Amino acid sequence: MIISLTRREVTGRYRGSMLGILWSLLTPLLMLAVYTFMFGTVLRMRWAGGGEGQPTAQFAIILFVGLIFFQTFSEVLTRAPTLVLANVSYVKKIVFPLEVLPVVALAAALFHMMVSFLVMLIFLVISQGSIPLTAPLLPVVVAPFILLLLGLSWFLAAVGVYFRDIGQVLNPIVSALMFLSPIFVPAEALPAAVRPWLVLNPISIPVEQARRVLIFGELPNLHALAFYTVTAAVIAGLGFLFFRATRKGFADVL
Template identity: 85%
Template structure:
C-alpha cells in the first residue's frame, strides 16, 4: 500500500465517520454519547434490575464491575457485527469507484474497518474513564489492549475482503450473515463466562471469532492479568491466514466486478 493510498484511506475514513452523524444536532459528539448511554443502560438493567453477577464474583461483586465486563464483550461484538453485515454491500454501495480503473477498490474494506476502529476506541475510552471513576485506578495491564485488538482487526479485514467480493456475485449473502452474526453473540462469552458453559461446549467456543479477543480483553482491562499468550498467538496466526486468503480472493475476483455491476 502506497502513501497515496494511505492518504485516500484517511480522507475516506474521515468522511465516513463524519457522514454517520451528518445532519444531527450533536454531530460527532454522538460517537461519545452512544457508548455512555449503552453503559448506563447495561449497568441499570443487568446490575440493578436483574441483579446479575459474573460467575466467581460473588454477591458482593459491584454492579459497575459487572456492567464493565458485559460492556467489553459488547464492544467487540458490535464492531464484529458492523463489519460483517456491512461487508457484502461495500462494493455495491460504491459502484462509481468500480468504474474508475485507477481507484484501489481493496481499500474500501480498510476504510470501513478504520471507521469501526474509531468507534471501538471511543467506547474503550469511555470504559476506561468509568473504570477509573468506579475503582479509582486503571489496571497496569491495560496498555496490553492493543495486542489483543490487533489480531481481531486483522481477522475482520480478511473477512471483509472476502465478503465484499462475494457480495458482488451473491446478493443473498447479507441475508445469510445477519442471523449467523446474531447466533455468534449468544455462542460467545459475552453474557456468561466460558467456565459457566457445559464442558462439552467449551472446545467449540474457541471457534467463535470473537471469543478469544473478548476473554483476553477482559483479562487486561478488568481482571488486571496478562493475556493468554499461547491462545493469542494461535488466534493471530489464524487471523493472518484469513486476512491473506481474503485479500487474494478479493484481488482474484475484482476483475469481474464491472461486468456484474
C-alpha cells in the same frame, strides 16, 4: 486516501444531526448506563465467581467489554457485502484501489471502538479508582482481531458482488455468534462439552483476553493469542487474495 475516506465515513454518519460527531461519545455512555441499570440493578446478574458482593459497576464493565467487540464485529461484517455495491462508480468509471473500501469501513468502526473503550476506562477509574497495569496490553489483543476482520471483510465484499443474498444470510449468523460467545457468561460457566467449540467463535478469544488485561489485571493467555494471531493472518491473506482474484469480474456483474 484511507485517512481522508475514513474521516468522511465517520463525519458522514452524523451529518445533519444537532450534536454531530459528539454522538460517537454519547452513544457508548448511554449504552453503558442502560447495561448497568438493566443487568446489574434490575436483573441483578453477577459474573460467575464474583459472588453476591460483586459491584454492579464491575459487572457492567465486564459485559460492556464483550459488547464493544461484538458491535465492532457486527458492524464490519454486516456492511462488508455491500461495500462494492455501494460504490459502483469506483468500479466502472475510474481506476480506484477497491481493496481500500473494506479498510475504510474497518477504520471507521475502529474509531467508534476506541471511543467506547475510552468511555469504559473513564468509568473504570470512577468506579474502581484505578486502571490495571496490564491495560496497555490491549493493542496486543485488538491487533489480531483487526486482522481477522479485515480478511473476512475482503472476502465478504467480493462475495457480495456475485451473491446479493449473502447479507441476508449473514445477519442471523452474526446474531447467533453473540449468544455463542462468552459475552454474557464466562466460558467456565458453559458445559464442558461446549467449551472447546468456543475457539471457533471469532470474538471469543479477544473478548476473554481483553477482560484479562483491562479488568482483572492479568496477562493475556499467550498460547490462545498466538493461535488466534496465526489464524487471523492466514484468513487476512486468503481474503485479500480472493478479493484480488475476483475483482476482475466486478465491472461485468455491476
